[in-house]
Amino acid sequence: MAKKKLNVGMIGYGFMGRTHSNAFRKVGNFFDLDYQPVLKAICGRTETGVKAFADKWGYESVETDWRKMIDRKDIDIIDICTPNDSHMEIAIAAAQAGKMIMCEKPLARTGAEGEKMVAAVEGARVANSVWYNYRRVPAVTMAKQLIDEGRLGKIFHYRAKFLQDWTISADLPQGGTGLWRLDAAAAGSGVTGDLLAHCIDTAIWLNGSVDSVTAMTETFIKERKHNLTGKVEKVGIDDACAFLARFDNGSLATFESTRYARGHKALYTLEINGEHASIAWDLHDLHRLQWFDHRDESKLRGWKSIHVTDGDQPYMKNWWVPGLQIGYEHTFVHQVADFLEGVANNKPTTPSFREALETQYICDAVLDSAKTGKWTEVKSLG
Amino acid sequence: MAKKKLNVGMIGYGFMGRTHSNAFRKVGNFFDLDYQPVLKAICGRTETGVKAFADKWGYESVETDWRKMIDRKDIDIIDICTPNDSHMEIAIAAAQAGKMIMCEKPLARTGAEGEKMVAAVEGARVANSVWYNYRRVPAVTMAKQLIDEGRLGKIFHYRAKFLQDWTISADLPQGGTGLWRLDAAAAGSGVTGDLLAHCIDTAIWLNGSVDSVTAMTETFIKERKHNLTGKVEKVGIDDACAFLARFDNGSLATFESTRYARGHKALYTLEINGEHASIAWDLHDLHRLQWFDHRDESKLRGWKSIHVTDGDQPYMKNWWVPGLQIGYEHTFVHQVADFLEGVANNKPTTPSFREALETQYICDAVLDSAKTGKWTEVKSLG
């Protein structure tokens, strides 16, 4: 049966442009879906760069002005891969043009921006989703299933960390290609919006809403050369952020992120302790889930390392055979697969813009608390 | 050469009574020291119990009133192994009697109690030390050496957890033998004084003083039967506690402890990230130290698992041969060895009562912050 085509127009072609393009290209080889995405157009400001990217990935056309992309009738899905400071403007325009939207995380720089984006997509009733890809690591998806089945019982504790070490050198500049994450104007915040947003997104998915937080942030290197201005400028982002939280379900949580933790490249870890069982996972061995079940026979209790590569584990029947790992890139393929299935069934794909707004509210509360030194309530989604 | 004898009078003979007795008995078999401890007297309120203990461990005599023990001329060292609520009274009396004092941790229930104890031992100029035994896990001692040698460079992050799961059942009573740790009157606090005190003691040893904290605590089970009264009573202790901290050296820290973390029996973990290197350790595999050194050749960087069992690693030349583990009990033997060496050389044994008072001040600030919801400065040792 011939598949229906969905034309993708991608805006931005940096690191995330590659992960998304790969996902759109591969999904049909591994998943049986009604829809087949087509790499229709790619947009970037530098013509030579965008053309090279189009060549490499097989995009049919290029644009250098994102507004033109949105105007094109032959584009069904706008995929936003630009730095955070342009998410809002592009998303609102795309919604107004009736496009489906897949937006790279975080949704926006602030909750206020996010609210406008939610209003736009909900007003236009267009399909929308945010690329919080770690929800779709099979081990994480399985954690979600185990929790939803009630296997952990009452939850007492949640803890998450996202540790990196790539900005320790004082010689690293801020701003510009590849380094906009160090520029507060482009990124909105530092590790909070970049890394903790991932931890928070997973946490609210697994453990529900957060009631309140108390946080601290630090900028270890106060000034860095700015690549765009060429001058040494004050660093506006948070290099590190840690916060305590209370969830609505009564559980206690600790969250921490930094780019100053020697030895950790991208170590996102999470652990959740329930009355009956506990779960742990980390991104450096993303194909494993750690599972402890207190209902096991007493003398044989222990943490089990589950190699999540079997056909009865989430997403894995689409890949290889038991024992053979998938990696980072596959989480994006899963997101596309779910999005296309959502389109086919007229169902939203989690996380929607609205769900991603909740993460934004928590980030706002965290950054606010870090300034005031006080416990801060998280704004309700309403 | 004949060794000089030091007569030990131990007060209390519960779990810690066993670890200390074992340490005094073994130390001479493995360490070459000028002094040989003698298990002279053991004191407990129940005569049959204390006699059975004396039999088992070879104590020469028993007492049922600790004041009598302190009055005895033949006792050189008073070892305090009682619940926390009697530490102060015993220690002050022992100091006044001119005895050397080894006191089980935490020093006291509060900083205020601790101050009086410090005043007593310093006024009497008696040798004094607190059994924060985890400083003397060889891997932890080696961490201290590496830090003191400057190998980590500037410290950015410290994190510690002490997770247990033994009080999740609502049927567990509070108070009485073996359960005084759940009774706020006897223990002073819950996990803060029992478990976090260990984490804090190690932290200030490795990373210096703490400037300020913000904390949260929780008591998940609000009422439990009290073993001494037989009635259901309000639970006064903290079941869980987490706090953020800023150290004087500018580093950021997270601390957490709970007795509600399924899957963890006694998982004390610590990690410290410096500019050049990072260290991690956990109590469940206490014979290993995790070490990451950024100065390693780039493509060969990674976390190294060091099996701390070689003769050039702290304390290990006194035990077996490379590859053969020691365990928990040996940390107490090391403390006795160091104490006796301190006596021989007229040097204090770390942590002294004064050093342990700093931990008390931090616990006070933590519990205070948990009540007020505010960042709280830690009282200075002055």
Next chain:
Amino acid sequence: MAKKKLNVGMIGYGFMGRTHSNAFRKVGNFFDLDYQPVLKAICGRTETGVKAFADKWGYESVETDWRKMIDRKDIDIIDICTPNDSHMEIAIAAAQAGKMIMCEKPLARTGAEGEKMVAAVEGARVANSVWYNYRRVPAVTMAKQLIDEGRLGKIFHYRAKFLQDWTISADLPQGGTGLWRLDAAAAGSGVTGDLLAHCIDTAIWLNGSVDSVTAMTETFIKERKHNLTGKVEKVGIDDACAFLARFDNGSLATFESTRYARGHKALYTLEINGEHASIAWDLHDLHRLQWFDHRDESKLRGWKSIHVTDGDQPYMKNWWVPGLQIGYEHTFVHQVADFLEGVANNKPTTPSFREALETQYICDAVLDSAKTGKWTEVKSLG
């Protein structure tokens, strides 16, 4: 610059058909190469099946007779993905037709078959390579580099295992789609040709030629229903095989493979111990290399777990950023990339048919020794 096209004609479309197709499709997105493979034709006996596969993967045409595929002028590369019993016939025909050949491992069922294949490709001077994909796990490739740089010094020991558990059930039939690996006629042997061939290929690459072996094999389940005949038939394959070996360089080795090791899905492990350093690796965490260097400072020696995801580690600059894993499928992409680079530079791609023949000789010696019970010399490549 426009890339030169190379048209791929793939024969067989089972599990390996998928891994190879994916590799051909992806390689151009991630590697800068002069040649771009084109999925020109796919061949299989069942027309509906092969058409569905062609649809899914974007093959331009289908064939149901492999001889027709070989006759086609528009095919540059013949990729052999069929069961082992047809490798020889197809490869010889393809060589005679002047096609480049990529052949799935093992090269053949026996050394005798392999010799004819080597003669054919060398006589025809066509590019040839065998898909021993595990050479191109970045961690394994890095192991090769470290060994070749002399960092291990004299090698004393090599050990490898490949453990699975999928054939323990006596109800599992032999033969037919997906189960030809249990049919001696189709597969040639059991774990020896299927799994140990991988271990041997890596071993001779890393550690040089094998002098002699002594082996044992076992078939735990003696009879199974045959899917093609419908009858219960004697099982002709080895369920398990272990052998001792002496390498030409004087090192000693143990090899073992089985499909009866509960708990292991596809646990290929290897370890190599040299005078100065040791290396270990396993397929269940293929993105990590374990490294021990005795030249490290004595008290800090230990096994280092290297997360092989950095740009200065083999192949990794073509993928994501440090900390983000690739998986099983990428080893095939690497093989295609290297093959295409070999074509561009007129250089052979390791392992060539000749190199793969050495593995065949070792398998022959192993199976022979298992029958005779004697140490058996490995036939020399000459």
Next chain:
Amino acid sequence: MAKKKLNVGMIGYGFMGRTHSNAFRKVGNFFDLDYQPVLKAICGRTETGVKAFADKWGYESVETDWRKMIDRKDIDIIDICTPNDSHMEIAIAAAQAGKMIMCEKPLARTGAEGEKMVAAVEGARVANSVWYNYRRVPAVTMAKQLIDEGRLGKIFHYRAKFLQDWTISADLPQGGTGLWRLDAAAAGSGVTGDLLAHCIDTAIWLNGSVDSVTAMTETFIKERKHNLTGKVEKVGIDDACAFLARFDNGSLATFESTRYARGHKALYTLEINGEHASIAWDLHDLHRLQWFDHRDESKLRGWKSIHVTDGDQPYMKNWWVPGLQIGYEHTFVHQVADFLEGVANNKPTTPSFREALETQYICDAVLDSAKTGKWTEVKSLG
């Protein structure tokens, strides 16, 4: 109730003299037993050395001639801690004198020697046991229980290794104090009798008798200075040994030991794969047992790391609380506890001399096969 005393006369006071003395001294503090061992006499050839040892450990008397020790009426148990070449003579004399005998492993240098020892102790009907201490690592004892309960079902595979790296330097001499293990005359063999004997003892305990073996050995450094003669002499021991084995129960096994495996101090590992479950253990983390149970729910299957420190796990109720490790030395305490209980109940303590003779027969077959290059049947215990 007063305990009955059993006077120990220990012969030899090297490394094993320390482990045994410690065990005798500690056992009464941790185990409730009818008998209390008394460190009555220690025997060694060098008077100053033996006196210093007696001082350190509290032996009541010393001897410098082992025959005098055996003649003493006040000695109940002779504990043999001398190098292997004197085990036979001492044991036979002790048996003839009616002493109970605890003999350090291996029982003897050869099966022929062992047979005479078995005849002696069985003829004299004296209690006898060999210190194969690793049977009494709690995790290993638990493995035994799990196997005996039938939880693994039919056993398919057994594999064991004992890897060290302490003799790689060519400068290391052979012979004399601390180095008699490198002297074939004193030790009988190299790694086979020293390390593989441990692996074999555990294996036959867990998995039953061995039918036949094929082996290879190697001596990497052919000549070393001999400490006793001062001359460079041919090295007579095996530096490395590997063998394949078939057990009587139909399972296949691989065994390997070497002192040339860089990175391994004393890495004794074992794994056993059964129809339903698998077990793995290693000496470098001796407090953990790895357990895989195929009967677990399919998607939650995985290897469980059991921290063997709970009261319902073997021997552990006698030590500390859950989560707190014991180490190497405790295995000897367990052996003494079991021996004393055996004496009290008039039951043999495993492994008896007879059981240890089976290990000797296997070592003989291994060394024989290494010479002949043939599969060799293991002599039956009869």
